[in-house]
Amino acid sequence: MAVSAKHRLPSRLRAAVIGCGNIGSRRSENKKMPGVLSHAEAYRACEDTQLVAFADANQDALERAGNLWNVKQLYRDPATLFRTEHLDMVSICTPDATHAEVLRLAIDAGIPAVLCEKPLGMTHQEASSLAAQAEARGIVLAVNYQRRYDxxxxxxxxxxxxxxxxxxxxxxxxxxxxxxxxxxxxxxxxxxxxxxxxxxxxxxxxxxxxxxxxxxxxxxxxxxxxxxxxxxxxxxxxxxxxxxxxxxxxxxxxxxxxxxxxxxxxxxxxxxxxxxxxxxxxxxxxxxRDPLLHPVEDTVRALRTGARPACTAADAVRALELAQEIAHTAATRPHPPTGGGVTQKGIAWPS
Ligand SMILES: NC(=O)c1ccc[n+]([C@@H]2O[C@H](COP(=O)([O-])OP(=O)(O)OC[C@H]3O[C@@H](n4cnc5c(N)ncnc54)[C@H](O)[C@@H]3O)[C@@H](O)[C@H]2O)c1
The missing domain is CATH 3.30.360.10 (Dihydrodipicolinate Reductase; domain 2)
Structure with missing residues (x-):
């Protein structure tokens, strides 16, 4: 059954952040510019959400975020958090290569809305398979290519x-x-x-x-x-x-x-x-300005109204497809020889 059909949304959505590094939490410490700069801060700033739990594989990062945001529910692994907490929404803020694995766990747990940091996976095949699974379960899947929200x-x-x-x-x-x-x-x-x-x-x-x-x-x-x-x-x-x-x-x-x-x-x-x-x-x-508040508010809107997120999984899949095509053609096309006649500053002057 689609998640949205069986899941009653509370007035303040229960949210968790997976990955308590820079974009998950730490950018809100010692700010160089004003505004809402991390996912954790965005869930605090958004009137529609409450931040209830964190997960991070690193104990120090986990405790640091827990102390900063006064969040008590702390988990070393996302699977346990998803099994234990009743969530309406989750942000995936772990390193690129782990997004697919954490997203799969969130989909299996049936969390109604996921805001995934970019990229959605390491390949467009992996990302598009997960996007299809999320869609089949009625899960809102938004990706934080943040300029689309700005x-x-x-x-x-x-x-x-x-x-x-x-x-x-x-x-x-x-x-x-x-x-x-x-x-x-x-x-x-x-x-x-x-x-x-x-x-x-x-x-x-x-x-x-x-x-x-x-x-x-x-x-x-x-x-x-x-x-x-x-x-x-x-x-x-x-x-x-x-x-x-x-x-x-x-x-x-x-x-x-x-x-x-x-x-x-x-x-x-x-x-x-x-x-x-x-x-x-x-x-x-x-x-x-407020780079993380906009994607969180937009994902809440998508979950509550059924509107498309400003940055969809399809957008993220297409970006990966183009990136792979670029990497592949760059690696396989012949290159002009380099070296001879190049100065220390890397400039080859005509003789
Ligand atoms: N949208 C943007 O403009 C923007 C800006 C910065 C970073 N990002 C993205 O955000 C992601 C995180 O970047 P960052 O700079 O915050 O990284 P980071 O290294 O500062 O933080 C990542 C955290 O995830 C934790 N972690 C690693 N694997 C985990 C796992 N399997 N389960 C739970 N926790 C795990 C690490 O311990 C670490 O605390 C990256 O994918 C990056 O591309 C996006």
Missing amino acids: PMHRRVREAIQAGEIGQVRHVSAWYTKGIVHNGTHLLDTLRFLCGEIVRAEGLNPRPDPSGDSTPDAVLTFAGGFTGFVHGCSAEAFAVFEIDVIGSHGRVRLVDEGHVLEFYVMGDSRYYPGYRQLVRAPFEPSEGL
């Missing part, structure tokens, strides 16, 4: 759809730390802002010991324009940026997606008779 990113999508930058012509984007780990987040955001990606080819594989490479990619959008994705080294810094140029304007999402630059066509400030892109006001101009 008011600024949602407004940017509306602006692009409404033609505020004219027809989209060019897309460029930059990411670090793995095509599955962060690349799926970038690909999902690009699909959200610019429409479906119908073809994805990788190049420059940049393998990583974790198995999650950080290749470049060339994307073909259903709208007929091309996107260039740059996989950057995270040795010195992280980057996550998107630049969309249209026939009449431009949108740049910079500073890790926290800052928006909006441009429209205008008269050149330098040359008479020339037109250039000029900065124009855009509201909201800052993104990712």
